[in-house]
Amino acid sequence: MKRGSTLFLKTAVILIGIPILALCIFFVPGIANYAAELYPDMPYINELVLIDVYAAVIPFYFALYQAFKLLSYIDKHEAFSELSVKALKNIKFCAITISTLYVAGMPLFYLIAERDDAPGLIVLGMIIIFASLVIAVFAALLQKLLENAIDIKSENDLTV
Numbered sequence: 419m420k421r422g423s424t425l426f427l428k429t430a431v432i433l434i435g436i437p438i439l440a441l442c443i444f445f446v447p448g449i450a451n452y453a454a455e456l457y458p459d460m461p462y463i464n465e466l467v468l469i470d471v472y473a474a475v476i477p478f479y480f481a482l483y484q485a486f487k488l489l490s491y492i493d494k495h496e497a498f499s500e501l502s503v504k505a506l507k508n509i510k511f512c513a514i515t516i517s518t519l520y521v522a523g524m525p526l527f528y529l530i531a532e533r534d535d536a537p538g539l540i541v542l543g544m545i546i547i548f549a550s551l552v553i554a555v556f557a558a559l560l561q562k563l564l565e566n567a568i569d570i571k572s573e574n575d576l577t578v
Contacts, residue, residue, distance in 0.1 A: 473519050
């Protein structure tokens with residue numbers, strides 16, 4: 419595979435991470451403060467929103483790192499290796515973790531959307547959940563295909 423195509427994908431991985439970092443720095447604290455203003459009788463809602471979103475960002479960046487490593491393995495012609503399978507497995511678990519964290523945080527999103535009369539917030543949470551699940555299923559499928567390809571490759575190496 420040409421290095422240019424993986425360079426493009428590595429750049430895309432980096433460019434995906436930058437806006438999420440900007441959202442976490444500038445947008446998420448505002449949402450948490452807004453939630454605290456909506457529910458002044460619940461002083462802990464600010465921290466819950468911050469914990470939920472920032473806890474989901476950690477596996478997101480770990481998954482981006484694993485995708486970057488996977489692209490590096492492709493560059494080194496080690497795509498059909500156990501390291502690639504492990505990277506896909508980590509990406510799958512990160513996607514499941516993100517989805518689980520947002521499912522756990524949906525009551526918070528519901529409270530904010532209910533008081534603010536903004537159903538789009540619930541839809542946004544559902545999009546994140548389902549996108550993470552799609553990524554998890556896709557990574558699991560690729561992991562299984564790669565394991566099968568490695569098995570076939572090792573059988574062919576033993577035959578020759």
